[in-house]
Amino acid sequence: MATAPAPIRIAVVGLGIGRLHVISCAELKDRYRVVAVCDVDEARAREVAGWLRDVRACTDLEEVLAADDVDVVDLCTPPAQHREQVERCLRAGKDVICEKPLVGSLREVDELAALAEETGRSVMPIHQYRFGRGVQRLRALVDAGLTGRPYVANVDVAWRRGADYYAAPWRGRWETELGGTLVSHAVHALDMALFILGPPVGVWARVATLVNDVEVEDCAAVTLRFGDGSLATLSATVGSAVEISRHRFTFEHLTAESGTEPYANGKEPWEITVPDDDHRAVVDAHVATLPAQHEDYVGQLDRYAEAHATGGPLPVTLDDARTALEVVTAMYVSAREDREVLLPLAPDDPALGGWRP
Known part of the structure; x- marks a missing residue:
């Protein structure tokens, strides 16, 4: 043994x-x-x-x-x-x-x-967050070729952060927090979307500081364009009276929508809707074979x-973190320069040295 x-x-x-x-x-x-x-x-x-x-x-x-x-x-x-x-x-x-x-x-x-x-x-x-059973189930369906091509994904991060949160001296400052809601809050939901869809080829973003008296952004609206022509949107704020996180993926053969638990929406329940009865049976059979594994940090x-x-x-991996941070970098550059930023960034792009102003 x-x-x-x-x-x-x-x-x-x-x-x-x-x-x-x-x-x-x-x-x-x-x-x-x-x-x-x-x-x-x-x-x-x-x-x-x-x-x-x-x-x-x-x-x-x-x-x-x-x-x-x-x-x-x-x-x-x-x-x-x-x-x-x-x-x-x-x-x-x-x-x-x-x-x-x-x-x-x-x-x-x-x-x-x-x-x-x-x-x-x-x-x-x-x-x-990517280890929630709901998002893991969807990834397994993508890997098995059962979703068909992606069309549109919608990601919403609506959390609440106020003066008590930013009382920590390192928060809300470019020098110490390295950014605002994009890098500190929405990056979780972004990673989940990239885990399902892969990296985008174009990013257009707008950011604003509307909720708190801080240096960094606390609201954002982003569009992502992928190499296969599919699109995604990401909205983020820390000024929401009701905290939610939500993902909705529209594929050729099914639609998958997460729950809205703000810090656990990668977990079940996820609603997967398959219009075709025969294909639904195939999807259900594949899901039934997936093992139940630990979620979240565990x-x-x-x-x-x-x-x-x-x-x-x-x-x-470090490559996974790099992918998410490259998209974050593109978001900040896009918001600053009011343009679509193409990815991957060129080897001589000055943004490789950081996104902070």
């Missing part, structure tokens, strides 16, 4: 959203052992360390990197810190998991990819642990 792989020894750094990472690792107790948590707020680090047994509370990333019992560092720190911290982790011989946005430019993504290859370590960006971390054990491909 094969021996089960030893649990991944993980340290979670940044205990805002990182708390959910700690909880997710604890849920996968056969896959992970949280050995350290780290935050500049010592009281917070001690509190979270107390949730589990034998977990060290740290306040300095260097302490994590010096530890021999850390296999993977999970970075959940403010966005502007990611580039330097990922590099430090890789050079210390640690694999890395990193929250979004990974970095502030495509050039930085490429630099980290080169460094990962140089050090023989890996970097997995977090895009947990889903991504479970698949990561499997890849870590087998040497298989990561469930989310």
Whole structure:
């Protein structure tokens, strides 16, 4: 009988959203052992360390990197810190998991990819929404050729963020958050759309700051054009009285519409409507063969642990993060210059160095 792989020894750094990472690792107790948590707020680090047994509370990333019992560092720190911290982790011989946005430019993504290859370590960006069973089911139907060609997709992100959210000193500022609702909120829904449709070839966007007194945008309206002629729209705001996230994909042979749960609309229920009775039977039969897997952070971390054990491909790659960030870059350039931006960006395009003004 094969021996089960030893649990991944993980340290979670940044205990805002990182708390959910700690909880997710604890849920996968056969896959992970949280050995350290780290935050500049010592009281917070001690509190979270107390949730589990034998977990060290740290306040300095260097302490994590010096530890021999850390296999993977999970970075959940403010966005502007990611580039330097990922590099430090890789050079210390640690694999890395990193929250979004990974970095502030495509050039930085490429630099980290080169460094990962140089050090023989890996970097997995977090895009947990794509692991909802609803969106996974649709992706399986696309892969099986059962959807037909895409026509139109509609993506809506209507969340609510006010002064209390932006009270964190790093939020709402180009220098530290790296952008506004496009890069901090809508990127989840964008990644889900790209997961289904692939990358676009043209982007036209408008952005505005209408809800909060911040440097960055908090509303956006975007159109995406794909190589097969299909189209998509993305609307995003943090000024909605009712919070929803929604995806609607219109294909040749079926229409798929998500639920509207704002932070979980990748999960079921998704309504898939197939007008043709015979084709509906084929679709239903294929869906019935799909395994039920973990979702959200737990889903991504479970698949990561499997890849870590087998040497298989990561469930989310640097290429995946680069694709989403290239579209985000195009959105900002389009809004600034009032034009359609064609993708992929040219190798000498100055926007490769970042989208911030």
